Amino acid sequence: MKGNLIILSAPSGTGKTTIVKKIMPHMERLTFSVSHTTRPPRQGEENGIDYHFTSKEQFQELINAGGFLEWAEVHGNFYGTSQEAVDQWLDQGYDVFLDIDVQGARQVNEAAPDAISIFITPPSWPEQERRLRDRGTDSDETIALRLNNAKKEMRDIDDYDFVIVNDELEQAAEMMKSVILAMRAMSRRDTTGTPLNIPDGDN
Ligand code: ADP
Numbered sequence: 001m002k003g004n005l006i007i008l009s010a011p012s013g014t015g016k017t018t019i020v021k022k023i024m025p026h027m028e029r030l031t032f033s034v035s036h037t038t039r040p041p042r043q044g045e046e047n048g049i050d051y052h053f054t055s056k057e058q059f060q061e062l063i064n065a066g067g068f069l070e071w072a073e074v075h076g077n078f079y080g081t082s083q084e085a086v087d088q089w090l091d092q093g094y095d096v097f098l099d100i101d102v103q104g105a106r107q108v109n110e111a112a113p114d115a116i117s118i119f120i121t122p123p124s125w126p127e128q129e130r131r132l133r134d135r136g137t138d139s140d141e142t143i144a145l146r147l148n149n150a151k152k153e154m155r156d157i158d159d160y161d162f163v164i165v166n167d168e169l170e171q172a173a174e175m176m177k178s179v180i181l182a183m184r185a186m187s188r189r190d191t192t193g194t195p196l197n198i199p200d201g202d203n
């Protein structure tokens with residue numbers, strides 16, 4: 001059975017990575033697409049694990065070769081999702097998280113209308129700023145740019161199937177798990193891996 005695409009968008013610093021890392025070890029057949037980016041690695045980030053860090057030239061070559069399911073310029077850097085890597089996971093029956101911005105989400109919705117989409121919001125702007133600062137990975141200038149973009153990204157929230165507020169981490173993670181389980185049970189999908197064998201009745 002083929003897996004499903006799960007679009008995940010959230011303003012930078014909302015806690016999307018934290019939530020995903022929390023639930024991944026407890027769910028089967030769930031994986032994460034590692035994007036390509038031209039952004040330089042942050043301290044602690046590893047090539048091939050957090051991102052495939054590429055030059056602008058390599059990124060452009062991948063665009064030209066049709067290698068991306070979607071790509072976009074976000075906060076002044078390029079980010080893209082490898083079509084080949086995603087297809088390999090889906091073919092093996094894995095549901096695949098795509099941590100992408102609102103521009104990428106639009107492209108995936110068009111290319112794969114069966115994808116479900118989740119938007120994660122911060123509980124408030126001051127808390128969002130505090131999380132970005134506490135993460136300690138971005139300069140003041142970058143934080144200001146990301147906060148400004150976050151407010152713009154929130155305008156697209158109505159285009160998403162599910163909205164999760166990341167206030168208390170445990171609750172947000174539970175909500176995310178519930179959404180994925182609900183997605184797997186949706187009637188228009190055939191993802192249980194178990195062929196139905198129910199008698200017709202009258203027996
Ligand atoms: P994103 O992947 O959305 O950019 P991160 O997962 O890196 O965000 O989280 C940003 C910061 O906020 C991290 O320092 C993380 O530990 C913290 N954080 C995430 N979720 C919560 C939460 N529910 N309450 C408090 N801090 C949180």
Ligand code: 5GP
Binds near residue numbers: 036071072099100101
């Ligand atoms: P960061 O630099 O904080 O890791 O990510 C910045 C933004 O880029 C986030 O909104 C994240 O969702 C988005 N992003 C990460 N990977 C991709 C991708 O492959 N495609 C698109 N469109 N956005 C991405």
